[in-house]
Amino acid sequence: MHAAVVRSFDAPPRFEEFPTPQPSTANEVLVDVIAVGLHPRVRSAADGTHYTSDGTLPMVPGVDAVGRTAHGELLYFVADDDAPGTMAEQAVVDRRRAITLPEGTDPIAVAAAMNPGMSSWVALRRRVAFQPGGSVLVMGATGNAGQLAVQIAKYLGASHVIGAGRDPHRLDLLKSLGADDLVGLDGDADAVAERLGRAAADVDVVIDYLWGKPTELAMPAVLKARTDRSKALNWIQIGSMAGLEITLPSYVLRAANLTIMGSGQGSVTAAGILAELPSLSEEIASGSLAVDPLPIPLSQVERAWSTPTGPGQRIVLTP
Template identity: 40%
Template sequence: MAGGPLSKQKTITMKAAVIHQFGETPRYENFADPIPHTENDVVMSVKAASIKNIDRSQANGSHYDRYKNLPAVVGTDGVGMLPDGTRIYAFRAGGTLAEKTLVRQGAYVLLPEGIDDVTAAALPNPGLSAWFSLYHRAGLKLGETVLINGATGTTGKMAVQLAKYFGAGKVIVTGRNSDVLATLPELGADTVISLVQSDADLQAALKAEQKKTPFDVIIDYTWGYPAEILLGILTGNDLHADAHRTRYVSVGEMAGPTIQLSSATLRSAAIELYGVGGGSISKEVMQKVPTEILPQLFDLVVSGKLKVETEAVALKDVERAWKQGETNGKRLVIVP
């Protein structure tokens, strides 16, 4: 799906973001047009494709589903047009940071009117992650208190909005980017806590919120040291205290891949630890992605109930965009 080396049988007619070895920055180059291998393959003209963590990990070779052949075109999903003019979001495509790619019949969702290509390309990855975390892993219930740790990224901002959509009574957010933190109340955050303060002040702020409304759900995008502080806040110190169930969902590791976790934390509080990523979502839920969840996410954007900030970059500038990374919670989207 991601293409392959140039050959005499293939005509070079498209531009693409190409890597020749793992770990290098994709370059804007000529690449062979994709050719359907079966009757179920169809060529899609790409209109927009976002740059995500999975794209980066595949390109650097660290992902378990890394490219089998090099050179390869990067990208895992995107928005485009089928030969008959149908506008789609392809969720099982490869090599989408290009002018064209192959998609399989049925491995896409029809896009509604009212959503532009760039937004449609940016939405699915953070939207699905936040949806899975809140609804399927945490099982968020009406009126519950949600704390989103590290909420200033694209997915964190999505989680703020979906928490309110699913009926959270209170949404508390933390983060390091003060400019983005200041905008989160507009998306539904009730309380904002900066991670850029002393441990003592951060602990005091978290304890104060925990005392007001105990945390029912924690969606954590940082892991590392901030997670240790949070779990420390949840650690009990009273044998006779009433248990309060807290579902802690780890989604990212911006602050580090490991933590130190005391046995006392798990024994003294009703903490349930979960994760969201490949392999953590049931087959039954995944089957609902193209038929129910993605259509709902697209409709929420069309109706104005969900927002995703984007930065569109021309395909020819992919090398600069790749090095730049996301800024202020805006999802980078490549436009051929």
């Protein structure tokens, strides 16, 4: 078969011949891959920077995909940690990590949205006991996953959603996706802190795709502005687009009822994640969540790696 193959962490994958994987257990089946998303998680694996990377090369990137079995069944699946990636003409699927999609489902839309969508969906349904009527701040709301997080928070019953990000053009789009307030993160640090405190003082949950300096700024600003500091605030760290580390003053943990947690591989079981996928896929398939895929043939994976995307777009490779 052909696949996107990484032979150096310093170069994008290339379209090459690669050995076809073979099922090795009764739970596994070989599928023809129809669509696979080029997610930030995939890029970080392909350049060796993801925390799960063990440095082994060559490798096929890709963490999920939509594929069809020899019997015609349409599946969305998450690749096993030990299996070759999904950016290939064929992939081995562990049926315990897959869901069946109804006929008529747009595989490209599902491939584009499931990975970025499940980050906030799983966080709000598995990491915290989020209740309808609660309020949510999305840090990094101008990214693809952040835009979906705004929509998902609203879908799950949030009464108030604040989107925070740097790109003013992408921020403006969030109003049409359900954001009640917007906070720009560019400019003077004190002014940014004041805006964050005013807009998000009493939120119940923060979904954080940024970390780094923006979070260092936002966390004290939000906590200092709270009307009741004993009111629980769950800060869910999902991405690190702005930095891998923060400096956290100790008083922040004493002065407010703050819980900091992560949501990702390891903090939620594979079974827990899989249990959430059918309901999320239904919302994607029904059009309840705005999705804007940009399909590119797998044979052009090198071009895809450097293709710019518009607000809310996600590149999807099609074998």
